[in-house]
Amino acid sequence: MRYRQPELQERLASEYVLGTLHGRARQRFEHLLAEIPELADRVAAWQARLEPLDEELAPVTPPAEVWGGIEAHLGAAAPRRWRRLTLLATAATVVVALVSILLYRQLLQPQHLLVVTDEHAQPIWVVQASNEKRLKIKTLKSMAMPENKVCVLWFEWPDGHVQPVGVLSDDPGERVMSLPSMDRRDPMRATVAVSIEQGPRPPPQPRGEIVFRGRWIEL
Amino acid sequence: MTNTAHRNRVLTRLLSDIATGDREAFARLYRLTSPNLYAVALRILKDESRAQDCLQDTYLKIWQQTAAYDGGKAAVMTWLSVIVRHRALDMLRRRHEHHGEAVEPDTLPSWPEVDPVDRMALEKCLRILDDRQRECLVLAYHEGLTHPELAARLALPLGTVKTWIRRGLEKLRQCLQ
Numbered sequence: 001m002r003y004r005q006p007e008l009q010e011r012l013a014s015e016y017v018l019g020t021l022h023g024r025a026r027q028r029f030e031h032l033l034a035e036i037p038e039l040a041d042r043v044a045a046w047q048a049r050l051e052p053l054d055e056e057l058a059p060v061t062p063p064a065e066v067w068g069g070i071e072a073h074l075g076a077a078a079p080r081r082w083r084r085l086t087l088l089a090t091a092a093t094v095v096v097a098l099v100s101i102l103l104y105r106q107l108l109q110p111q112h113l114l115v116v117t118d119e120h121a122q123p124i125w126v127v128q129a130s131n132e133k134r135l136k137i138k139t140l141k142s143m144a145m146p147e148n149k150v151c152v153l154w155f156e157w158p159d160g161h162v163q164p165v166g167v168l169s170d171d172p173g174e175r176v177m178s179l180p181s182m183d184r185r186d187p188m189r190a191t192v193a194v195s196i197e198q199g200p201r202p203p204p205q206p207r208g209e210i211v212f213r214g215r216w217i218e219l
Numbered sequence: 220m221t222n223t224a225h226r227n228r229v230l231t232r233l234l235s236d237i238a239t240g241d242r243e244a245f246a247r248l249y250r251l252t253s254p255n256l257y258a259v260a261l262r263i264l265k266d267e268s269r270a271q272d273c274l275q276d277t278y279l280k281i282w283q284q285t286a287a288y289d290g291g292k293a294a295v296m297t298w299l300s301v302i303v304r305h306r307a308l309d310m311l312r313r314r315h316e317h318h319g320e321a322v323e324p325d326t327l328p329s330w331p332e333v334d335p336v337d338r339m340a341l342e343k344c345l346r347i348l349d350d351r352q353r354e355c356l357v358l359a360y361h362e363g364l365t366h367p368e369l370a371a372r373l374a375l376p377l378g379t380v381k382t383w384i385r386r387g388l389e390k391l392r393q394c395l396q
Binding site: 010011014015017018019020022023027039044047048049050051053054056057058059060061062063065066067069070071073074112134174175176178199 | 242245246249253254255257258259261262268270271272274275276277279282283292293294296297300301304308312317337340341342356357359361363364365366371384385388389391392395
């Protein structure tokens with residue numbers, strides 16, 4: 001097999017690390033990387049060679065929200081920001097409907113989309129799944145959650161198994177939520193539910209009111 | 220022990236704590252490393268909000284894959300910057316639009332993570348390349364430009380860019396041996 005040739009391996013590894021290997025070639029290379037151990041060694045050697053270039057960059061402290069977003073997806077967001085918000089009964093009375101909007105056109109495989117709207121048919125969250133490992137969630141509008149209350153996303157399977165996925169962020173912007181281990185269950189076959197829970201961590205089973213249930217739409 | 224080796228020890232210990240689900244250790248790793256990784260994401264994506272998304276994805280990946288870190292292969296900082304670079308390049312390629320002007324980074328004391336000896340060796344070797352060959356490599360690395368984008372930026376035929384990169388990398392490898 002021609003990928004065993006050292007010269008070719010060296011060239012591909014170097015361009016991969018430099019960043020000029022792209023498209024299919026890059027995907028094929030990443031696939032080979034898992035199969036050919038010496039290829040991974042060559043990549044590591046190139047990373048060490050070129051890494052001093054990163055040192056030229058002056059470090060930039062990212063805004064605090066970034067860490068907040070990361071923490072939220074670990075399922076332990078501190079509800080600091082909500083304390084400043086007025087206590088409104090909105091959340092408990094939200095009537096949600098499922099609408100499908102083609103918001104994203106990406107080149108990826110089958111995509112699954114879910115839009116959570118409030119009683120005025122205003123979208124609150126757009127949940128997008130392009131692979132089995134994580135969800136991209138866009139918060140379009142703040143829910144003005146009462147103190148210590150959080151909206152939790154759940155997967156419910158037909159056999160009754162319910163799994164917490166994470167806390168939905170109330171801050172406008174896009175976040176990534178890693179999917180927990182599903183024991184080979186297909187998350188796209190699950191019904192998606194949203195409940196209002198006592199924060200900051202999601203309980204193992206929904207305890208609060210379920211304000212939304214819907215199914216994925218495959219695009 | 221050099222500063223770099225010391226840093227690497229601290230970070231390695233944090234990673235092994237993170238692998239057991241230690242969130243404190245993860246927060247500390249973030250504090251220590253995010254300014255460097257954010258700078259890499261900003262340089263490639265040239266957009267603060269996309270760089271922040273990239274950083275978030277990167278740390279979630281780190282959180283999930285800490286156990287995959289192989290200390291025998293690379294220093295922690297190398298491993299982390301590879302993750303952020305690849306994520307940033309993926310985002311760049313997916314949208315394929317370069318917009319916005321370069322972000323002025325805040326000036327902060329730089330973190331001498333890279334061994335100065337390695338740094339000097341690379342600089343010395345980059346100097347043996349001719350100016351435009353070096354420019355090709357540095358632009359590709361820092362800004363994630365593809366071959367056709369490099370050709371456009373440098374007003375050179377695509378074939379020339381490809382050859383320069385291939386030869387430039389080969390020269391670097393020989394020089395750094």
